[in-house]
Amino acid sequence: MNTLAQEMSDGNRILTIALFMVMVLVTIFITIQGGRKTSTATDFHSGGRGFSAWQNGFAVAGDYVSAASFLGIAGTIALYGYDGFLYSIGFLVAWLVALLLVAESLRNSGRFTVADALSYRMRQRPVRTAASIATLSISIFYLLAQMVGTGALVTLLLGIKEGETFLGMDSGAAKVVGIVVTGLLMVAYVAFGGMKGTTWVQIFQACVKIGLAFVLAILVLVHYNFNLSALLGDAANVSGQGAAFLEPGLRYGAEVPGDALQTLWNKLDLISLGLALVLGTAGLPHVLIRFYTTPDGKTARKSVNWAIGLIGMFYLLTLVLGFGAAAMVGKDAIIAENPAGNSAAPQLSQVIGEDIAGSTGGAIMLALIASAAFAAILSVVAGLIIACSSSLAHDLYNGVFKRGKASGHQEVVFAKFAAVGVGAIAVVIAVFAQDLNVAFLVALAFAVAASANLPTLLFSLFWKRFNTAGAVAGIYGGLISAIGLVIFSPTFSGTETSLLGEGVDIAWFPLSNPGLVSIPLGLICAVVGTLMSSESNPDRFASMQVRALTGAGAERASAH
Amino acid sequence: MTTTPEENGPPPEVSEADIAAMHDDPRFVELKRTLFRFTVPVLLAALAWYLVYVLLSAYARDFMGIVLFGNINLGLILGLSQFVVTFYVTWAYNRFTARKFDTQSAELRDDIMNGGAK
Numbered sequence: 075m076n077t078l079a080q081e082m083s084d085g086n087r088i089l090t091i092a093l094f095m096v097m098v099l100v101t102i103f104i105t106i107q108g109g110r111k112t113s114t115a116t117d118f119h120s121g122g123r124g125f126s127a128w129q130n131g132f133a134v135a136g137d138y139v140s141a142a143s144f145l146g147i148a149g150t151i152a153l154y155g156y157d158g159f160l161y162s163i164g165f166l167v168a169w170l171v172a173l174l175l176v177a178e179s180l181r182n183s184g185r186f187t188v189a190d191a192l193s194y195r196m197r198q199r200p201v202r203t204a205a206s207i208a209t210l211s212i213s214i215f216y217l218l219a220q221m222v223g224t225g226a227l228v229t230l231l232l233g234i235k236e237g238e239t240f241l242g243m244d245s246g247a248a249k250v251v252g253i254v255v256t257g258l259l260m261v262a263y264v265a266f267g268g269m270k271g272t273t274w275v276q277i278f279q280a281c282v283k284i285g286l287a288f289v290l291a292i293l294v295l296v297h298y299n300f301n302l303s304a305l306l307g308d309a310a311n312v313s314g315q316g317a318a319f320l321e322p323g324l325r326y327g328a329e330v331p332g333d334a335l336q337t338l339w340n341k342l343d344l345i346s347l348g349l350a351l352v353l354g355t356a357g358l359p360h361v362l363i364r365f366y367t368t369p370d371g372k373t374a375r376k377s378v379n380w381a382i383g384l385i386g387m388f389y390l391l392t393l394v395l396g397f398g399a400a401a402m403v404g405k406d407a408i409i410a411e412n413p414a415g416n417s418a419a420p421q422l423s424q425v426i427g428e429d430i431a432g433s434t435g436g437a438i439m440l441a442l443i444a445s446a447a448f449a450a451i452l453s454v455v456a457g458l459i460i461a462c463s464s465s466l467a468h469d470l471y472n473g474v475f476k477r478g479k480a481s482g483h484q485e486v487v488f489a490k491f492a493a494v495g496v497g498a499i500a501v502v503i504a505v506f507a508q509d510l511n512v513a514f515l516v517a518l519a520f521a522v523a524a525s526a527n528l529p530t531l532l533f534s535l536f537w538k539r540f541n542t543a544g545a546v547a548g549i550y551g552g553l554i555s556a557i558g559l560v561i562f563s564p565t566f567s568g569t570e571t572s573l574l575g576e577g578v579d580i581a582w583f584p585l586s587n588p589g590l591v592s593i594p595l596g597l598i599c600a601v602v603g604t605l606m607s608s609e610s611n612p613d614r615f616a617s618m619q620v621r622a623l624t625g626a627g628a629e630r631a632s633a634h
Numbered sequence: 635m636t637t638t639p640e641e642n643g644p645p646p647e648v649s650e651a652d653i654a655a656m657h658d659d660p661r662f663v664e665l666k667r668t669l670f671r672f673t674v675p676v677l678l679a680a681l682a683w684y685l686v687y688v689l690l691s692a693y694a695r696d697f698m699g700i701v702l703f704g705n706i707n708l709g710l711i712l713g714l715s716q717f718v719v720t721f722y723v724t725w726a727y728n729r730f731t732a733r734k735f736d737t738q739s740a741e742l743r744d745d746i747m748n749g750g751a752k
Contacts, residue, residue, distance in 0.1 A: 090702075128699065139724060156709055156710070156713075157691075159710075159713050160691060163687070163713055163716045164684075166716070166717065166720055167680065167681075167684045167716055167719075167720055169720065169724075170677060170680050170681075170723055171677065171681075171725070172718060173723075173724060173727060174673040174676065174677045174723075174727060175673060175677065206730075244683060302706070303703070303704030303706050304704075304705075306704075306705040306706065307704065307705040310705060317697075317699065317701070317707075320699075320705060320707055320710065321692040321695055321698055321699040321707065321709055322692070322695055322698055322709055323691075323695050326691075326692075327638060327691070327692045328666070329716065341693065343694040344690055344692050345689065345692060348684075348685075350686035352684055354679065372731075373735060375731065376728075378724075379724055379728055380718060382721070382724045383721075383724075386717055386720060386721060388715075390717060443702070448741075510667050512716045521716070541704070613650075613651075613654050614654075616653075616654040616655075616656075616657030616658070617653040617654035617657070618655065619657060619666070620653050620656045620657050620662060620742075620746070623662075623665060623669065623739060624656070624662075624665075624739045624740075624742045624743040624746065625739070625743050626648065626653050626656070626742070626743045626746040627648050627653050627747075
């Protein structure tokens, strides 16, 4: 089996680049169209609240299905078999929390940001500050994970190896160019298109990435005459692991012979990851603010139905793509290309394309799947940038510094500058951090969302006694414990694959995923903080709950 | 409160007090009970099933490896069952809201908007 780089002539790369360019031009056009009518704060933060259930459902899928899902899960399944599937399942089941408890109530009781709902019956400034810091932490961790990955992905998708050059760029330069171009695009979507432009871009990109994943998965299944068992059997044989490839344990919760303690930690780490995945989604700010783009709570809820359908289908496809790559590309060829397995889906597309129409077919399929991965990167980072800029402008600038006195126009202007600022910072950090192992940042973002945001959001909606002290303690408690535990975990120091390498060892916390400890800690902080303060506002709780459940007095769609 | 009604309150035609008054209306109490009676047990059951799946993946690997037919083992089927449960709950919640929630909720909203709860 040849590797991508050997297969990839300059002509193939030009085809991939051409498709990237088409994607860029189409999305810029959509942004300009969508952004023309963006003038008020409601337009900028919430896209005018005019999106229908299917539109927001597609946009949510665009926001949620990242390149890490697209390439990462398929790659993990291709290398480790069954264990990669755990991510798919956690990412999907999590949506039930959003559907049953959060979507409709949040839409009905908030305005633009997560902090709106959290601070509704609290003292505004402390809660907004805390909620905004949590939103920014989660979104920036997630953003950095995506941006650092982007450089490597673009060189991977273009097949530029170490020591090679393409259009005068070596792989290092190509990585920087990839990061900068992605940064410029995400800022452009948000600053020129606001939420309306970004939403349409995400709808388009969701169609591209899910559609192409669907096509590729169908082609794999056609190759196996829709016999899933035969596909799995092939994958297990080629992997050299046999039946173990189809069972849990090759990647997570590994059993270390003779070391019962490490085995225990590994298993607890798996459970910790599972908890953060399933409880984190309903606390991710960039996903939650999408519910404000619908005209009412009922539409927000129905948009989650669409999202669950699309996301569920996509994660089923990752199973076929992952095992397909394991069977048709093979572990050695994948690792030769990318040790983390991110190249599994693109390599699979090339093999399938060649199977159907020779080397031209391979080149075309590869270029298509590369564009789908590019779409996944762009739509997620755009959603993250808008979550950051909305929170900076609406919560910190207007809510905290101007005490709610800034005009909508001032807020929008501030938000656009905030988008440029956050984008610039993210690009600079990503360029300098591109050789670091930052994959843990995604799990950390989910852990913070599950520890700081979800408990306080649920208490705020459903617990009458909950108050300012509880919200502030819950948010900071969850945030600090999640980040603190990761700093003292093996992901940060003490092992070969740690961020700081083997030389530094401050890792006294044995789990890589903090959720198992930080989620209960966030919850306890919220409860203890609440009980230690005598503040209580039963009238505001009454009106918040009536709003949440009936939609009375909820923000409406703007007129145009 | 440091916020102005324009920034963070209801649209002008309905007051905060009118909305809050609905909270003690027996119809609202009933609406809330109907909703939580569905969502809380269903969500807890779905999350419990997910937790069982994660625990089995961690601690019952031989069990997950039991082959049912061809190359399809129990772990894969239980994993796929998570998709089935998620889709089923989504469908069931949609049916529940259509039959038992949306009409009542809209009725209370109209009451509030047309002059407050009685």
